[in-house]
Amino acid sequence: MALFGHASEVGIATLVDRFYDKVRADAQLGPVFNQAIEDWPGHKVILRDFWSSLVLRSRRYHGNPMGVHRALPAFPQALFHRWLALWRETAREVFEAPAADLFIGTAERVAQGLSLGLEMGRLTVDPPSRIVGPLHIVP
């Protein structure tokens, strides 16, 4: 039985709290997050604002998620699957469907965008590659 029937500020705070507690303790995600984040309470406040802006239209979040993730040391794309698996699990603990599905679908779309953006960033920011093969792309 989930805790909340509908999306709300208190529900979002609960979701963010539980999700990032799992992330910190996770074998795959924990090291990446714990390396980058010193102020966990502060991170959770930003993430509450982010989700409240997306789902409740509160307009409290004014950040740049793509820029923030691009500034992180590169991490494997496969971590997005782990991130989403934990998010789905936690969203269903906290919210009944269809609210849980709203948080899950929104996260899936943002994850797609971030993942694509990070890959594109790597393609354009890294030194030009020397593909010596049938294509012969050499700078």
Ligand code: HEM
């Ligand atoms: C494997 C995937 C991901 C990793 C490793 C990751 C890692 C991180 C880390 C380490 C930070 C803190 C950066 C800092 O404070 O310097 C951060 C911030 C953030 N992340 Fe992620 N993230 C991932 C996926 C996602 C997804 C899917 C979402 C949204 C659905 C998301 C939303 C955010 C937001 C909103 C912030 C705060 C940005 C700000 O400071 O304005 N992240 N992430």
